[in-house]
Amino acid sequence: MPSLSEKVLKVRSKNAGPFWVTIDIFCGSKPAFEEVCAKLKTERVAELYKAPLETLKRFDIADLNVVKFSLPRPVVQGSREDRDMHGAGWAVLLEEAELA
């Protein structure tokens, strides 16, 4: 089964302030955007990031062919448990996720 990264242009994650992380999926084309919108369930993303479903914000932005998720950081930026100061590494979980 193909991974998301084979379908889209780029997946980017970054802090949105010390308490949130935001993940942008640049689909690159209308068909890819529509496929991601249809197949990538918010529940699946919550599962990947082990986050309660109700804490995820999702934006399907047709004008940009972008699907965006924002969620509270699994741990606060720079706290003792933090392993990724800029939150850029979390994108790989979605890149590698299979698009069923």
Added chain:
Amino acid sequence: MPTRVLVPSGVLGLGFDREALARGVAAKPDIIAIDGGSTDSGPFSLGAGESKYSRAATKSEWRQLMRARAEAGVPLVIGTAGTCGTDATVDWMVAITRELAEELGQTVKIAKLYSSQPKERIASALREGRVMPLEPAPAIDAGKVLEMTNIVALAGAEQVQAALATGADIVICGRTTDTATIAALPLLRGDHAGGAWHGAKIAECGALCSTNPTSGVILVDFDETGFTVEPMAKSARCTPHSVSAHMLYENVDPFVLYEPGGRLDVRGAVYRALDERRVRVEGSEWIPGPYTVKLEGARVAGYQTTIMAVLRNTHYATHAREWVAKLTTFLEGEIDSRMGLKPGDYHMDFRLIGVDSALGALENRQGTPVEVGVLGVVTAPTQETAAEIGKLINPFVLHYPLTEDEELPTFAFPYSPATTDRGELFEFALNHILALDDPADDPLAAFRLELEEVGHAELV
């Protein structure tokens, strides 16, 4: 009145294209505005009150901008000076400015906008119900507020306008919102409010809103219906996609941005290409609300010592997790018997580089690593204790065997001493807002403005 703002770069210290800056100055801007900070690198800068960028990089870029200001004859404004925008980093930036004024033979009037908050003020405001949590916020009480090493409030356009009203040549701001220094002058001159905040958000990372992010320099024209953005580097272009996509960047919600005194809503914004390089934006809306400013604070959460070993032996590399689990149990016993410390008195964490060090519990892939880096991080209430634990565990991290009947292994230590004392572990301790009175009465209620003139004869 149309207002032309030149933004040399997303942040001072990151560099910009000199030719592009010259082109921007030639375009006769009304103001030059640049950001000096962010929380992006973590809590250390705010906790310690230090700049993340080197003094040398900051000074060399500020030199170019002070020259550009003198040539353009317009104010130069920096927001969030010295990464965190504490009073100490404003003064650090002012000291650099004084040196440069002397070296360049410039006479300049400097306005200093201070954003640091006395802890007692925030503790009182908390008791009075004027400090409110955002989502998600760390739990705080007056006692925790008083323990913080630095607290800053994010100034908005009104405070930057007060600084500009002094007629200063250079305005050095403590913590401001990323957008305030860019939006201040257009708003003061009555340009479209939604356009002013939206254009400021688009330009605050410099050329990141263009096709050539590292070129830095951006020019924004604000007017009564919206704004037009154009990159100054010849190699860069702004397209409706590159501009609108910038609203995604480091934003929880790509359509709404909260600022002191209201919020920007860009759901109705229309992005239109004027030509190959310029984009026109209209339709963004500013919705006034209560006047609140965001607070940032940091506290010391302990002191750290680290140790690093590399497991290259295939058996150890493939059994790294098991090795660390056994080692940890053994070390907890040693620390207890030799130092009298229980696991709750300190924190010890071994991260396996090559296995799951970036994602931790979220990692869902497994492989066979050639080698595994073991990064041990000890956090304790004092540096002395953390350092002592580091020294105590050092020989075991070097030699601990997986099984009892094998010859003592020795792992690779990359340096001597094997332990590194990291100093304080700071943590962000506030995600709150502070309610203020109407800034029309007193824009500087929670801020402080000082003026200074630095005069030097022209060098001949």
